[in-house]
Amino acid sequence: MSEQCSRRKNCRLCNSEKLCQCFKLESTPPANSFIKKEDILKEQERFPLEIYFCENCFHVQILDIVDPKILFENYVYVSGTSPIFVKHFEDYADYILKNFPQTENSLIIDIGSNDGTLLQFFKQKGHKVVGIDPAKEICSKANDQGIETLNGFFNFEYSKKIKENYGKAGIITANNVFAHVDDLTDFVSGIKQLLSNDGIFVFEVSYLADVIDNLLFDTIYHEHLSYHSVISLVSFFNKNGMELIEANRVETHGGSLRCIVKLKDGKYDIKESVSNCINLEKKLGLNELDTYRKFFNRLEMKKNELQKLFEKLKRDKKTIIGFGAPAKATTFMYQFCINEKIIDCIIDDSPLKQGLFSPGMHIPVYSSEKIYEKKPDYIIILAWNFSQSIMKKHDKFKNNGGHFIIPLPKLEVY
Ligand SMILES: [Zn+2]
Structure with a gap:
């Protein structure tokens, strides 16, 4: 394992070693590690994302710890x-x-x-x-x-x-x-x-x-x-x-x-x-291991549903871009395989992220003006908890014939 990541063996809250793995997500680079253009040829290291459940105090946690200096010293969230x-x-x-x-x-x-x-x-x-x-x-x-x-x-x-x-x-x-x-x-x-x-x-x-x-x-x-x-x-x-x-x-x-x-x-x-x-x-059932295993099955179903939609859109030669580059979009994109083959770029309103490239996949991030310049057929909202306000703000895109894909909690296309 890399020096940038260590792994603990006991529960973060009660110190018990009675830990069970609930599920494993795709490994990713640090979720906020957006990079500059000159670094896009360098591969970024990916770290495990495995969820564990403590049988003693029911705490849910990850055990792989990426060095906080890497995660927080150049933090861009304001x-x-x-x-x-x-x-x-x-x-x-x-x-x-x-x-x-x-x-x-x-x-x-x-x-x-x-x-x-x-x-x-x-x-x-x-x-x-x-x-x-x-x-x-x-x-x-x-x-x-x-x-x-x-x-x-x-x-x-x-x-x-x-x-x-x-x-x-x-x-x-x-x-x-x-x-x-x-x-x-x-x-x-x-x-x-x-x-x-x-x-x-x-x-x-x-x-x-x-x-x-x-x-x-x-x-x-x-x-x-x-x-x-x-x-x-x-x-x-x-x-x-x-x-x-x-x-x-x-x-x-x-x-x-x-x-x-x-x-x-x-x-x-x-x-x-x-x-x-x-x-x-x-x-x-948060105090039962089985709840987390079921959760992961639900997730896999959602992923399959979205994959089918992408396959259809790509067959029909539709262009797709992403909207929203919060940290959680990194987990989302890796877990649901939304990579550079699916989307051409990501729109984000934060000037701190515009001009940079997404963690690991290195997809460019632009301001919302790019929507009207590129005129994609579809926008998938990666920051899906803000779907309603994003769609409202960009109703011009929809009025001009574009479509929005809301991936979760229920897959919907507008
Ligand atoms: Zn515990």
């Missing part, structure tokens, strides 16, 4: 570029401050703060804010915009330095980070050390219930080491001297959980949302 996420974070800050009021000037720390989108809303309300993010460029952008942001990977060691320099925090947030961390026990010790007695730790993660129920298999990529359920989180936090007090379902990324955690002797009560999620998870 939250402030998407109006949907900006609104999401504004509501998020409102919810937290309303339900967990803070004294003026209290410190709020965001781990994986990206360009500071969430922190700016806390700052506007008069709180002292500090962000931490491993991506160098995004950090300097956040600092330029007046959000103090430290460049680094958060862990127990790092938390000591933060405490020395800034003191304890009333609120610590970490969104779409908790699934990225291999050593969660160390991460949570860092949180505990930084949190004031009545403080709360809030994090958002993709929710395993949504992944399974809505076939969000493309959220599986190397950045996401864990696919969290409330059942396994409750026992994890208990073991680590903390308590999960809320588990609210939110719409981000096709279905996420906003979890709120306090120190064991902290002052807030446990809300009903926690037991509601546990009941749902039992109903969906």
Whole structure:
């Protein structure tokens, strides 16, 4: 195995070695490793994507860990570029401050703060804010915009330095980070050390219930080491001297959980949302291995359906392009064999991705002007959870005789 990838042998949450393989996706390069034109002849290394289930605590995870430096230091995702996420974070800050009021000037720390989108809303309300993010460029952008942001990977060691320099925090947030961390026990010790007695730790993660129920298999990529359920989180936090007090379902990324955690002797009560999620998870069978095997069979059926459609379109000499180049499109394209033989290019609205080439397959990424220049017969929406808004924005393409293919949750052609 490559030096860039290591493999753990026990459960990330409970350390048990009773792990069973649920299924195996196609191996891919890191999902965000878009490359420049001068590198398109270089082959990119692909890493395994195998999903394991812990028979002891039911945690679902991948065990192959790609070096975080490769994954996150040149990260191109910027939250402030998407109006949907900006609104999401504004509501998020409102919810937290309303339900967990803070004294003026209290410190709020965001781990994986990206360009500071969430922190700016806390700052506007008069709180002292500090962000931490491993991506160098995004950090300097956040600092330029007046959000103090430290460049680094958060862990127990790092938390000591933060405490020395800034003191304890009333609120610590970490969104779409908790699934990225291999050593969660160390991460949570860092949180505990930084949190004031009545403080709360809030994090958002993709929710395993949504992944399974809505076939969000493309959220599986190397950045996401864990696919969290409330059942396994409750026992994890208990073991680590903390308590999960809320588990609210939110719409981000096709279905996420906003979890709120306090120190064991902290002052807030446990809300009903926690037991509601546990009941749902039992109903969906998230605590049974067989559920994941069935999930994979469903996935294979969807793949066959889409392959048949492509074969027909190619026989009829139709041209197809892709729309949307989020990280998850990499898993999606590899698993469903959407390669350079199927699509000529990918459209993406992020200027940071335009002009680059897709991970591994090296398909060029352009701005949406290319649709009207190239006039393809079909656009397959790779960012399929945004299908409705993409189709609405480009109804001109459809009015001019073009068609949209929505691959999931149900294959549809418009
Ligand atoms: Zn476990």
